[in-house]
Amino acid sequence: MPQQLLVLFLSFQLTTNVGGYWGKIIGGHEVKPHSKPYIAYLEVQDVGLPFRCGGFLVREDFVVTAAHCNGHITVTLGAHDISKKEATQQKLQVESYYPHPEYNGFVLLNDILLLKLRKRAVLNENVTVIKLSKSNEDVPDGTKCVLAGWGSVTANGRRVPKKLQEVNITVLDWSKCKQIYNRHLTSDMMCAGYEEGACIGDSGSPLVCQDTVQGIVSFGRSPCANRTPTVFTQISKYTNWIHEIMAKKSDILYS
Template sequence: MKSLQHTLFVSLIVVSLTPTYHGVEIIGGHEVEPHSKPYMVSIQKDECGKKSNTHYCGGALIRSGWVLTAAHCQSKGSIRVVLGAHSLSRNEKSQQKLQVKEQHPHPQFNKKTKENDIMLLELSNDAKINKDVKLLQLPKDKDADVKPGTRCTVAGWGVRTAKSNSPSDTLREVMLNVIDRKTCNSKDYYNRKPVVTKDMICASDSKGREDAAKGDSGGPLICDSKFKGIVSYGPRKPTAKKPGIYTLISKKYLDWIQKIIGIQTYNMTTEGFY
């Protein structure tokens, strides 16, 4: 009986966000095949008293010198990204560790309403694209929205249990279903606190046991094999009526990315796409 209870507990996914917006983490789910998601990025920072950098957010490599993540992952100190990783503790030959040259949070990011929770990280050097480090193609603006009921996945190195403060050593993922915005904004769900806008996606499993959470913030939401959203916000305890909220990569954000990077993002070639 204890074994069954333990199994059920570790399968729960909790969505959690710290008051200072230092990210969200996956609890439970399953470990992915090593290096099967070569676009995944671990964003890390120096922690006082610790010998190594600490993972606190996720992201996706969209160009050799640019990572897309959440605006609430912005840090006052220096940060770096780790590419080509499966295990964060092992010295994998596939890993590339690059410093972040500049952080570009969306100028209209609102911590209270969760709106415009998107940020670009400009890397100090270009990543070397290979079998373990590849680009994730941005969506096309004409089909940016995601229909309710769509099956999606989200991956990250976030914590595996609600009581843990340490990230998962290996990359894990969960499966989610998109929920329509009207339902998500209803009194039985978020009751418009915050308001789920047309630039956001609501997603969870049907029983409220699986979702993204602290440490997974900024990671990509993949729907029908397409990059559609960014892990943004969710409640501390798992519940079917408090789904995770994701920033939808809509046309307005594609235009903003184009302005910052200086290229037409949604007509990029698929070179380097996983």
């Protein structure tokens, strides 16, 4: 996969693919079960070892994740403990994959992927959609947000949880983040966290600020959250594109 070329510098992927999984939450804790009903657990099968990513439901039949979470994906909604077959879980197959047309896996530009589900999710108290940020809406530095996922809970990426984790995280000034990541940071990205944040397995997970999803976990440095921020794809730069894809591929009628 192209993004593996970034492994020594930027990507959350490890050359060892520890346990076959990517991603994590550093500095967080287990969430109250089913308190994040919009979040999706993604099992990704690729030519190498299987791995996990996060995602989030934006319509009954569409999930958003990171484009570098490519492969054959199975989506699980309504999960808390992914080691169990919980009664709340809905396991759904993907009908179609829509990576951004200008996605670049070498430098993780436009790192966003839409998944059209074969069946619509059944919305209930454990499975709901989440609101997208408005087009080109900026998130001020210092904004308090929440990141949730099933990624590793240790900075070396070697301990992955069974239960959904979350961490409070603060948006970092873009220019300060640019100093850390230099040319690898673009205007379509945003940063949050410093000594807490995402890691192996959290790719594609949502950054939620005041009940609105503002970012998608894209990349960071290893060891995770070691005085370096997590970089997110900024949703507001892609809101119109998301709605265009969903409108073209809709089998749902709205009034």
